[in-house]
Each structure stands twice: as C-alpha cells, then as structure tokens.
Amino acid sequence: MWFFINFIFIFTLVLFASYLLLGYFSIKRLRNYTKRNSYTDYNSVGISPLSPSVSIISPAYNEEKNIVNNAKTLLNLHYRNFEVIIVNDGSKDNTFNYLVENFELEKVNYFFEYKIPTQKVRGIYKSRNPHYNKLIVIDKVNGGKADAINSGINLCRNDLVMSIDADSIIEPDSITKLVKPFLEEKKKKVIGTGGVVRILNSCEVKDGLVKAVNLPQKFLPKWQALEYTRAFLLGRMAWSQLDGLMIISGAMGMFDRETMIKAGGYDTQCVGEDMEIVLRMRRYMAEQKKEYEVTYIPDPLCWTEAPSDLKSLQSQRTRWTRGLMDALRKHNIIFLNKSYGKLGILGYPFWLFFEWMAPLIAFLGIVYTVYLGISGSINWSFFLLLYLFVYSFSVFMSAISVLFEELTFHKYKRKRDVLRLLGVSFLEPFLYPILSFFAIKANIQYLKGNKGWGKVHKNGSINGTV
Amino acid sequence: MKKIITILSLITILFLISFVLQSKYNTAIFNAINVPTPQETILVKQIHLAGTTFLFMNLLIYSIVLCFSIMAVILVFVLFNRRKLERRQRISDKFLVLYQKKLIDYLIDVNKEIPGAREKYIKEFRELSSGRYHKKLLMSQICDLNLTLTGLNNERLKGLYYELGFHKKTYRKVHSPFWYKKIQGFKELYAMNMTEKNDVLMEYINSKNELVGIEAQIALVDLSKENPDVNPFEFLGTLKTDFSLWEQITLHQIMVQRDIRVPDFGQWLNSQNDTVVTFCLRMIREYQQVSNASKIEELLDHKNEKVRKLAIEVLGDIKATESAFPLKKKYKEEVYENSLEIIKSLRKISNPKSIGFLQKVVDSEQDTNLQIEAVKAIAEMGDEGKIYLEKMMKSDYKDYNIIIKHVLDKRIN
Numbered sequence: 006m007w008f009f010i011n012f013i014f015i016f017t018l019v020l021f022a023s024y025l026l027l028g029y030f031s032i033k034r035l036r037n038y039t040k041r042n043s044y045t046d047y048n049s050v051g052i053s054p055l056s057p058s059v060s061i062i063s064p065a066y067n068e069e070k071n072i073v074n075n076a077k078t079l080l081n082l083h084y085r086n087f088e089v090i091i092v093n094d095g096s097k098d099n100t101f102n103y104l105v106e107n108f109e110l111e112k113v114n115y116f117f118e119y120k121i122p123t124q125k126v127r128g129i130y131k132s133r134n135p136h137y138n139k140l141i142v143i144d145k146v147n148g149g150k151a152d153a154i155n156s157g158i159n160l161c162r163n164d165l166v167m168s169i170d171a172d173s174i175i176e177p178d179s180i181t182k183l184v185k186p187f188l189e190e191k192k193k194k195v196i197g198t199g200g201v202v203r204i205l206n207s208c209e210v211k212d213g214l215v216k217a218v219n220l221p222q223k224f225l226p227k228w229q230a231l232e233y234t235r236a237f238l239l240g241r242m243a244w245s246q247l248d249g250l251m252i253i254s255g256a257m258g259m260f261d262r263e264t265m266i267k268a269g270g271y272d273t274q275c276v277g278e279d280m281e282i283v284l285r286m287r288r289y290m291a292e293q294k295k296e297y298e299v300t301y302i303p304d305p306l307c308w309t310e311a312p313s314d315l316k317s318l319q320s321q322r323t324r325w326t327r328g329l330m331d332a333l334r335k336h337n338i339i340f341l342n343k344s345y346g347k348l349g350i351l352g353y354p355f356w357l358f359f360e361w362m363a364p365l366i367a368f369l370g371i372v373y374t375v376y377l378g379i380s381g382s383i384n385w386s387f388f389l390l391l392y393l394f395v396y397s398f399s400v401f402m403s404a405i406s407v408l409f410e411e412l413t414f415h416k417y418k419r420k421r422d423v424l425r426l427l428g429v430s431f432l433e434p435f436l437y438p439i440l441s442f443f444a445i446k447a448n449i450q451y452l453k454g455n456k457g458w459g460k461v462h463k464n465g466s467i468n469g470t471v
Numbered sequence: 472m473k474k475i476i477t478i479l480s481l482i483t484i485l486f487l488i489s490f491v492l493q494s495k496y497n498t499a500i501f502n503a504i505n506v507p508t509p510q511e512t513i514l515v516k517q518i519h520l521a522g523t524t525f526l527f528m529n530l531l532i533y534s535i536v537l538c539f540s541i542m543a544v545i546l547v548f549v550l551f552n553r554r555k556l557e558r559r560q561r562i563s564d565k566f567l568v569l570y571q572k573k574l575i576d577y578l579i580d581v582n583k584e585i586p587g588a589r590e591k592y593i594k595e596f597r598e599l600s601s602g603r604y605h606k607k608l609l610m611s612q613i614c615d616l617n618l619t620l621t622g623l624n625n626e627r628l629k630g631l632y633y634e635l636g637f638h639k640k641t642y643r644k645v646h647s648p649f650w651y652k653k654i655q656g657f658k659e660l661y662a663m664n665m666t667e668k669n670d671v672l673m674e675y676i677n678s679k680n681e682l683v684g685i686e687a688q689i690a691l692v693d694l695s696k697e698n699p700d701v702n703p704f705e706f707l708g709t710l711k712t713d714f715s716l717w718e719q720i721t722l723h724q725i726m727v728q729r730d731i732r733v734p735d736f737g738q739w740l741n742s743q744n745d746t747v748v749t750f751c752l753r754m755i756r757e758y759q760q761v762s763n764a765s766k767i768e769e770l771l772d773h774k775n776e777k778v779r780k781l782a783i784e785v786l787g788d789i790k791a792t793e794s795a796f797p798l799k800k801k802y803k804e805e806v807y808e809n810s811l812e813i814i815k816s817l818r819k820i821s822n823p824k825s826i827g828f829l830q831k832v833v834d835s836e837q838d839t840n841l842q843i844e845a846v847k848a849i850a851e852m853g854d855e856g857k858i859y860l861e862k863m864m865k866s867d868y869k870d871y872n873i874i875i876k877h878v879l880d881k882r883i884n
Contacts, residue, residue, distance in 0.1 A: 040651055043651075044658075046721070049728065055720045055757075057716075116876075118839050188717035393531075397538035401538035401542060404542045420550070
C-alpha cells in the first residue's frame, strides 16, 4: 500500500512539474507571438491576390436552426480567395431544404471522386445567384462528422482546408490568421494550424458575429470558460512551442489538403477524430521522413456553446475520453519512439499518463482516501496539508492562465468578469471528483465498445444572447 | 516584460517574508516537541506528523504560501492593469483627436503662410509633447498622417518632425539592440521619408530575425520613391535569407498601396536564392511582364520542383504562346503536380495546336484530375475544341461523358 501512496504522490509531483514547464513554454510562445504579430497587417494579406485559396468545410447534421445564418457568416469572412463547402450529412430535419431555398441551389453535374472512401454523395449543389458563387453544398447519406468532412476534402481543389463545426461562430479575420503560419513556412512544411476556441454562452451575438463578450452566467459554462482559457493558452501553446501538439480542435482548424489525403483523411470510426487526424498526419510525415510542423495560434478565433447541464457535460466529456483512448490506442507505435521526435518522447507519453491516466488515478486516490477516513487510519492534519497543497497548485495554474489572457487578448472587457473568472478557479478543484467519475464511465464505455457521440443540449442562437 | 519583472519581484519578496516567518515557526515547534541533536538539522528531523520531515512539511507550506501569494499578486495586477488600460484609453481618445486637429491646423496655417504660425505651432507642440507618453503619441500621429499625405504637406510635416527633435528618437530606435524598437524605427523612417539611414537598412536585409529583415526591405522599397534613380528592389540581388510567401505578399501590398515603381523582375530570375526567384515569378505574373517568357522557360529545368511549378503556372498566366511546345515536352518528365500544372497552363495559353496532345492525355492517363484539366483545356480552344469534345462524347474507346458534363457545366468552374 505504501508503494501505491508513494506512486500517487510522485505521479502528482511529476504532473505539477509538467504543468509548470508547460506554463514556462507557453509564456515564451505567447510573448514571442504577441510581439511579432503587433507589426502584422492582416488586412492587406487577406485581400492580396497572392494569398492561397482556402476551402472551408462545414459538416452539418440537423442544424436547421442556424444553418442559413452560419452559411452567410462564412460567406462574409474577410478573405479574398475561398470557397465554402457545406456538407449536409443526411440531416433528418430541414437543414438541406433551408439551404436550397435560401441560397437558390440547384444540382450541378459535378464529377465526384471518392479519393477518401465516404458514404454515398447524393448530389452537389451550387447557387443560381452569383452573389453566392463561393458556396457549394454536398448532400450525402449520413456517415458522421468525419465522413462528412472527408466528402468535403474529396470535393475541394484548394491546397488549404479549414474544417469548422456548423454550430460554431468564427471571427471574420480567422482565415487570414490561420493562413499565416502556412505562408511563413520555410524549411519545415506546415501541415496544420489551430486557433483558440472560446465559450459563447452569455455572449451577445448578432448576424452570426460575436458583438459583446461576456463571461457565462451559469456555473458550468463559467467553469468551462476558465478551463478553455487554461487548456488553450497554457497547454496547446506550450505543446506548439515544444513541437508535441497532438490535437487541433474539431471546432476549427486548417490543414494541408495534400497531407490530409495522403494520410487517409479523417477516421470515421473514431469519436475523437480531431486528435486522430493530427496524429495520423504527423505519423505520415514522420514515416516519410519529411520535416514538418503543427502550430497553434493564441488568437481567439472561434466561439462555441458549452454544455450548461451536468448530463450534457457528461456526454461531452465521456466522448472526449473515449476519443482520446481510441486515438492513443490506434497510434500506440508513437509511444516513446524516437523516430516520431518530440511527439513520441514528450507529447504522446504526456497525454497517455496525464490526460488519460490522471483522472483514473485520481479516482482511485479518492476511493482510497474515503476508505482510510472510514477505517480511521487517516492523519487528518497531514491530509489537510496535502490537500491544501494540491488545491493551491490547481488554483495557481488557473490564475496563471487568467493572467496570460489579461496580458494578451483580454477579451473579457469588464473587470468584474475577470474577477469572477479568478473566483471560479477557487471552486474548480471541487469539480474534479465529478470529472474523474466521467472518465471512469468513459473507460467502461470504451471497453464495452460504445462509439456513440451522445447528446449535448445546446440552445444555439445566431442572434441575441446565447 | 516590465510587467513580468514586477510580478516576479513581488513574488520573490513575498517568498522571502514567508521563508523568514517559517524558519522562526520551525524553531518554535521543534523546541516545543524535541531537542536538536548535533547530527541532524531541524529541516531533516522526523516529526510526529505522518512520519515525515520538517523539510517536506516546509516545502508543502512554502508551496501553498507561494501559490496563494501569486494568486494575490495576480489579483492586484489585474485590478491595476485594468485601471491603467482604461486610463490610457481615455487619454489616448482625448489627445489623439487634439493632436490630429492641431496637425491639420498647422498644415493649413503654414500653407497659408501666416506670419509666425510655424513658430507658434512648434512651441505648442513642444509643450504638448513634454511627457514621454505624449511624445510617443504625437510621433505616431505625425507618422500616420504623413503616410496619407503627399507633396508639400509631406515636407511640412517632416520639417515639424525634425524641428521637434523626433528624428533623433527614430535614429536611436534604428540603432537599438532590441529588435522590436528597431522595427519601430524602420517604420518611422519610411513613414517620414527619411533616407539618411538607408545604409543601415541595407545591413539588416539579411538579418537573422526575419521580422527585422522584412521591415528593412519594406522601408527600402518605400523610401525608393524619394530617389527615382534607385531600384526599389535592389536588395534582391544581395538577399541570402529565405523569403517566405508572407513576406512576398507584404512587399507586394506595399507596392500596390504606396504606388512604387515596378522594376523588370526578370533581372533576378537567375538568383541563387530560390525564394527570390519565386517572388520575381509572382511579380512577373502580377505585372504581366510578358517579355520575360524566354527567361522563365529556362526555369523549366530548375533543380527546385516548386520553382519549376511556379514557372509553369506563370507561363500560362502571361499566356506565353511560344512556350506551349517546351511545356508539352516537359510533361512526361515532370512530377505529378507539375504535370497537372502544365495542362492548366496549356488551357490558359489556349493554342488549338495543343488539342492533339491534350486528347492523348485524356486517353492515356488514369488520374481524373489530369483528365478533367485536359478536357477543360480542350473546351477552351474555341470552335476546334468544341468539335473535339463532341467527337469525344460519341467515342466508343472510353466513356468521357461524366467528365465532359462536369467540364461544360459553367456553374462549377
């Protein structure tokens, strides 16, 4: 039992040390990025005829509430050369009909090639109205999000592909910002870039654009606002700096189409398709012995609605854990394998031990503590001291991420919102047992072969307050 | 940086205070429960708390104190930072308008040659910009305004800039060891049409810091307007560092926005720097410098496949009819992407003599992209092309109908 206790303690210390190191690399990256980009004129690049063409792929399944406004938002992005491909993934509601009616769509004689195998494409549609000539709609048999994006990849002809969720709201200048790392490439080929995703709840939205950024009112979305800030500004920025990035958020990311196709496209059997595609593309490049990089930019470019009730949160988190397990299992060859560079030595082991295993170990720790408490063999003074140590560190890391946000983009304009965000960091550690429980549940589901997406309730609003 | 140093200093002070307090607390506890032995220091002595040591307990306590101290500092910082930002915003809103108005008044009055007006304004500006922040604000306003003006007004503003001694600040920035200050200096140089530091700018063309390099290039291109004898892109001959597409786009936009003279970009097509060659190819396409077609044809044998691809693209874009033959000759030797580009270029050149070649591509290739592009090219060849497509649709050799329907559907392409 002493081994178990020591293991948990050392595990915790290594985890904390890793977080501190990530914080260090993150600040290095953020500082460099903000300084460098303060001299950048994005507008002139967005309108340049030399800028590369981009295909935006937005898969839509039962999105009748927002699909028309979302498509309009995408068509109005600030960039010169782009096309918008909306993939109706066999929606059972009026998603497709609304698109046809509102954009005056008609079927075209498109020669569709299944370079990446997908479900059957029923038709390709374009608008009769020249105002919407950048829009292409694919109508296909339902095959899931990954399958829908693969259809879009098969159709598009541009070198860069941007995949976005149909229920997300993206900033008007997001293409230019995501394109920049691809344009800056010199020796290493850039194969993917992600941007920061933020929480939309309680924000004011008008005509598909975020007009006023507010911190969510309800506790769960508010906590997720803190969690996203930490995960993106601390975690992903640091991994980008360390060249160990394993995930580009499914809500929004830009990829090199050629590498995507050569790597085989999205895995339709994996619920964590956003992590799986990055791992596969990285594996492909490493196995081809090509120099490459996957980057992350700290600009908040995409807004998404977070689950506001426990049931939806559970559904989302169990899916994320199952996705993580699946992606890690499928690419276990990378683990501690030097041929995959820092991804194999640092990135993969971190995700394996600290993202997948940590909640499981924490759960065991909680169960063991309860047992010790009941059996009366716990030293309460020491326990409290240790707990306070873990608690203070957790609060500290969250506060650091709030500080990073304050030093860089300060999207929350009201002082009160920042203070509330700091306040949430004091309550956050009490949520950890619940999240550990979700992780246990996800592991059981995965072992039972559950591959479902689960239901996440979203209000969805393109106008007004979400 | 200053903010981070302040935070770290505060944390260090808090940590030292907690260390002193903790040492006193250790001694008090230890004296109460035990007597120290000469072999063991207080810190490694075991205590009756889960069998651990003072050192471990101290580490835990220090960490807790440190974490909460940092939290407190962050809280204070956030509050002060917000206040500072709001204050800055208020000042900036107020004074930006004031400075803009004053600068316009200055130009109007000086242009009207009102006696004593110039001296009066200079005195006023000196008083207004006495503080560091205000000086910075006024400098940026003069620079921004100067970028939007031309002719005599430029001269007047430049005179004011020198009169107020701002040029010295710009020089200091140009020579600063900090790259971001240097860049600011370069920006001020070209905003104020100051050519006296062109030699310094040339030194930074090949800077290891790519941002410094590109800003030096932008400044040199922009300042070339001041001297009609100077080639705005002279630096391309000496550029050794890689010239990313981002930098190329930025420079091209400067050319468009600031109406820079366009040199003959063919002169650098034999550069040893492949990125310079790609930039020149793009510029030849943008400015349709068709006289460079033969030089571009030579690049079809370039060792870099990306350069070859761009050369093929540009030959099509400038509609170099004579280049159709060399392009067709290269088709079989090229990598897939470049072969595809050759077909696209033949389509742009649209010489009916290529129909036979394109027909062969459609018949012999298995790749649908190549076939589609070849059919598209045939469709662009006027009446001859249309006749060919009709023949193909009736062909018994292969069923081309799906591809031809795709190509002829004007809504798609």
